[in-house]
Amino acid sequence: MGKDKLRRFAEIDTFNNVLQLDAGKPFKGKWAKDFFKNDKPVVLELACGKGEYTVNLGQLFPQKNFIGIDYKGNRIWRGAKTALEDGVANVGFLRIQIEMLLDYFGDGEVDEIWITFPDPQPQVSREKKRLTSPRFLDKYKQILKPNGCVNLKTDNDDFYTYTVEKVNEFGLKAHIKTENLYISEYTDDVLSIKTYYEKKYLQHNKNINYIKFSF
Incomplete structure (x- = not known):
């Protein structure tokens, strides 16, 4: 491991806005009250990477709490x-495997979920690892409030198609879906937030898919 990575790992241990895997599960069911010290809605970004979306959402919506998970x-x-x-x-920020969501969040604790440019896991053998596969959808349904929404932005057309198929298969409600977000009518301040990877895709004229759905 490089010196820079080691320095970052040491520094992140001192951040009061990060919960590490080995810190236990002290906030399950009470993230707003005990972690953020308020009663505001809780929104998650899964596979948040460098956290660009999480931080930008936090700046846009001070009336909500945002947790980036990676x-x-x-x-x-x-x-x-x-x-x-x-x-x-x-x-x-919460450093855990996304498979562990139910260990860290209570039933109906989350108001909304964002999934921005995750690994599409294209191999058929890795379907269970796709973040919109049935096993993950079951987790989202449990931790989301009634009518809570899931948002997916992806450059991967096959992953978007797979997600749309699962939404239809399980009778979920699609509120918005588009295969080319930036020429659609849906672009606003929220959907215009661009991650590091999204900027790279757009430089190569890649279309950006987006779907918003609820259970």
């Missing part, structure tokens, strides 16, 4: 540090 502390470091430096107090 397993790679080296990535989370960037978003957590930015939030601290910019004084974005309604943003936090």
Whole structure:
């Protein structure tokens, strides 16, 4: 492991806006009250990477709490540090495997979920790892409030098609779906937030897919 990574791992341990895997599960069912010290709605970004979406959402919506979730502390470091430096107090980060969501969040605790440019896991043998596969959808349904929504932005057309198929298969409600977000009628301040990877895709004229659905 490089010196820079080691430095970031050491630094992230000192951040009060990050909960590490080995810190236990002290906030399950009470993230707003005990972690953020308020009673505002809780929104998750899964596979948040460097946390660009999490931090930007926090800046746009001070009336909500945002938690970026990723397993790679080296990535989370960037978003957590930015939030601290910019004084974005309604943003936090959780370093866990997304498979462990039910261990960390109570039933109906979450108002909304964002999934921005996740690994599409294209191999058939890895379908269970896709973040809109049935096993993950079951987890989202459990932790979301009634009518809570899931948002997916992806450059991968096959993954988007797969997600639409699952939404239809399970009778979920699609509120918005488009295969080319930036020429659609749906683009607003929220959907215009661009991650590091999205900017790279757009430089190559890649279309961006988006779907918003609920249970």
